[in-house]
Amino acid sequence: MNILAINGSHRAGKGTAALLNAVLESAGHQGATCELIELSHLDIRFCSGCNACLGRNRCAMHDDMDLLYDKMMRADGIVLGSPVYFGTVSARMKNFMDRTRPLHMVDNALAGKVAGMVTCAGLPDCGCQGALAAMDHFFATHEMLVVHPRPLGPVTGDGVAATQLSRFNEAGDPEWRSVKDDENAFKCARRLGHDMFNLIARLS
Numbered sequence: 586m587n588i589l590a591i592n593g594s595h596r597a598g599k600g601t602a603a604l605l606n607a608v609l610e611s612a613g614h615q616g617a618t619c620e621l622i623e624l625s626h627l628d629i630r631f632c633s634g635c636n637a638c639l640g641r642n643r644c645a646m647h648d649d650m651d652l653l654y655d656k657m658m659r660a661d662g663i664v665l666g667s668p669v670y671f672g673t674v675s676a677r678m679k680n681f682m683d684r685t686r687p688l689h690m691v692d693n694a695l696a697g698k699v700a701g702m703v704t705c706a707g708l709p710d711c712g713c714q715g716a717l718a719a720m721d722h723f724f725a726t727h728e729m730l731v732v733h734p735r736p737l738g739p740v741t742g743d744g745v746a747a748t749q750l751s752r753f754n755e756a757g758d759p760e761w762r763s764v765k766d767d768e769n770a771f772k773c774a775r776r777l778g779h780d781m782f783n784l785i786a787r788l789s
C-alpha cells in the first residue's frame with residue numbers, strides 16, 4: 586500500500602510538513618509505504634491554459650509534474666497539505682491542482698483512490714475552512730474518496746487544521762507557539778493516517 590503526501594507550503598519541513606509527516610507516520614506504523622513530496626523542491630510551471638488536456642491525458646508541458654503524475658497514479662492514497670494563505674490554499678498548491686487537469690479531462694484517472702488533507706494557519710478562525718474546502722473540492726472533482734477523520738473522544742473540530750496562535754495575553758497581544766504544540770491537530774492528523782490506511786485496506 587502506497588500513500589503519497591504532497592506539501593504545498595513554500596517552507597519545506599515546517600508546519601505543514603510536520604502535520605503531513607504525522608499522517609504518514611501513523612499510516613506507516615500500520616504498514617503503508619509512505620513518501621512526502623515537497624512541491625517547493627520541484628520545478629513546476631504554471632498551467633498555461635492551452636487546453637491540450639481536453640483531448641489527451643498528458644500535459645503539453647514537461648517539467649517535474651511528469652514525476653508527480655506517475656507517483657499519483659501509483660499511489661493508493663494521496664494526502665495534500667497546504668498552509669492557509671488569505672483563507673485558501675497557497676498559490677503553489679493551487680498551481681499543482683491546476684496542473685493535474687490532464688488526469689481529469691479525458692477520464693478520471695485518480696477515481697477511487699483514497700484522499701485526505703491537512704492545513705496549517707496562523708489563526709484558528711481565519712481561513713482554515715477555506716483551505717480545507719479547496720482541497721476537498723479538488724478531490725471530489727477527481728472522484729476520489731476523501732477521509733474526514735474523527736478521533737475518539739470529544740469532537741474538537743471538523744478537519745486537520747493546526748494553528749500558531751497560542752493565546753492573547755493580558756495586554757491583548759498575540760502569543761505564538763510552534764504548530765507542533767497544537768495537540769488536537771496532530772491527534773487528528775494521526776487519525777487521518779489511521780483511517781486512510783483502513784479504508785484502503787478495506788477497498789483492496
Ligand SMILES: Cc1cc2nc3c(=O)[nH]c(=O)nc-3n(C[C@H](O)[C@H](O)[C@H](O)COP(=O)(O)O)c2cc1C
Pocket residue numbers: 594595596599600601602668669670671672673705706707708709711712713749764
Ligand atoms: C501570504 C500569507 C498569507 C497568509 N494568510 C493567512 C490567513 O489567511 N489566515 C491565517 O490564519 N494565516 C495566514 N497566514 C499564516 C500561515 O498560514 C502560517 O504561517 C502557516 O503556518 C504557514 O505554514 P508553513 O509552516 O508550512 O509555512 C498567511 C501567511 C502568508 C505568508
